[in-house]
Amino acid sequence: MRRPGTARVPVPLAVPAALAVAFLVLPLVGLLVRAPWSSLGEQLTAPGVGQALRLSLLSATAATAVSLVLGVPLAWVLARSRIRGRTVLRALVTVPLVLPPVVGGVALFLVLGRQGIVGSWLDDAFGITIPFTTAAVVIAQTFVAMPFLVVSVEGALRAADARFEDVAATLGADRWTTFRRVTLPMVAPGVAAGAVLCWARALGEFGATITFAGNFPGTTQTMPTAVYLALQSEPEAAVVLSLVLLAVSLATLLLLRDRWLGRATP
Amino acid sequence: MSLSAQVAVQRGSLALDVDVDVADGEVLAVLGPNGAGKSTLLRVLAGLLRADAGRVTVDGEVWDGGNAFLPPHRRRLGMVFQDALLFPHLTVADNVAFGLRTRGERRTAARAAADGWLTRVGLDGLGGRRPAELSGGQAQRAALARALVGEPALLLLDEPLSALDARTRLTVRAELRRHLADFGGSAVLVTHDPVDAMALADSVVVVEEGRVVQAGTPTEVGRRPRTDYVARLVxxxxxxxxxxxxxxxxxxxxxxxxxxxxxxxxxxxxxxxxxxxxxxxxxxxxxxxxxxxxxxxxxxxxxxxxxxxxxxxxxxxxxxxxxxxxxxxxxxxxxxxxxxxxxxxxxx
The missing domain is CATH 2.40.50.100 (RNA polymerase II/Efflux pump adaptor protein, barrel-sandwich hybrid domain)
Structure with a gap:
């Protein structure tokens, strides 16, 4: 219910708020205004664009899948188990959230690069080289995006009533069965929201990707790295690529609002 | 003696040290004020909490004691909580069938048993509903069916009526009395309502600050209280x-x-x-x-x-x-x- 008077916003708040809106919205408007609408069709069908878009969608989806398989169990451990050093673990896990992605890329390079701790062993033992491959793109995106999923799912698990898990135990369900048949279905909206956030973050990933995977069309060039490259040679193409990313982002936001966030916070 | 338990647990400021014995087919009411340790006792009996010392034996099988600890999902028990706690993502029938499914029963057999129990508790035809579509009394009946369908050796009831409104409590109490009379195992009912104890239990232990302060039949306890708390209650x-x-x-x-x-x-x-x-x-x-x-x-x-x-x-x-x-x-x-x-x- 609206209290009387809440419609009027005090000036010291209204002016900065309006400026903030302008600051956030104007660049996007600029993008729309300067877009080469007449040549949009041919720009979009240019060979590089489709390739980058396809790789972006594929790698972001793969990174989200990896994040789900590894991140949901991690979130469970953080939210439910009573292992020692859980707070430290949580801090470590969330580091990639605040770490500049380019630092993440360098770090991945030091571990998985040819001279890296794990990379050199992979190279010696199996002849596998990771950097500058599509796999490297997925790894970089997973590194940056998985914490979003973990944080989101952990929050959902904490909010879920743990007494249901007690009930399941008294009904003969061991902890794994309980997780599968009770916990996971109950936090499904949180997992879905986390997955969408994770996917959106992976889709926009730039710093770690370009550092660890490079920018080779067809194998490691994703939309963001393509935008960056295009801006230096053909700015119009950069604008078109940016438009596509903007459209995908808005679609993601709508999906989140209507499908999950809207239901979680009525 | 079907259930025999000596339980000692330290939980924060609460030091629980209680002995209870319940024969087959008998109902023991654990009566006491909030924070007396009643629910803690029930959690130990269920295996949701491990006793620091003592022993829980059911039908001669040691559930807790010494080095033995049977995890809750391996104990033959049913438990009803204060809020029915039906799984919100499952239908009522799937809730009731849950315990049978986890114990390896086939889907059709579990479903048939669940339907049978839904009829017994007066929820015939409501199996397809979601728990959110049930009233408080209906949800608690479904929770009772869910606890009893697996034919447990031990039935634990944690304030099963206190979340219900006064009128519903009356009818559900009467039904619960009937189901408890049919139940062949041992039952432990935790409550702070002496009426529940009088109506449902064969014997009562009064727990205050983690200790048994009085034990006896409901009539004895009601007629000859030994602490102010019980006296006030009756x-x-x-x-x-x-x-x-x-x-x-x-x-x-x-x-x-x-x-x-x-x-x-x-x-x-x-x-x-x-x-x-x-x-x-x-x-x-x-x-x-x-x-x-x-x-x-x-x-x-x-x-x-x-x-x-x-x-x-x-x-x-x-x-x-x-x-x-x-x-x-x-x-x-x-x-x-x-x-x-x-x-x-x-x-x-």
Missing amino acids: GLSLLPGTGAGRTVRLDGGGEVAVAEEVSGPVFAAVRPESVALYLARPEGSPRNVWPSRLAGAVPHGTTVRCELIGAVPLVADVTATAFAELGLAPGAEVWAAVKASEVAVYAR
């Missing part, structure tokens, strides 16, 4: 003292005349309806007359329950008419009178 004024002939010298000061010869430490218990109030000191038959002051009064059915302070603290029930005629208000000076024959007296 509406008695409990006066500890020392007997000397036909008089009890109260620990708190004052004397009570009683109808029989007593000696040694005793309790004198006074029912509220046997206390009469007067504005002037009454003459004649009553043997016990005390000056008192009215500390508070609340309507209680057709009477007014009056709390009296003074040399002998008492609770008195007077009719609303009498209350009005006496013109009583909190703080009023009154005389409380009780016939000696109306005072129950028993050894401490």
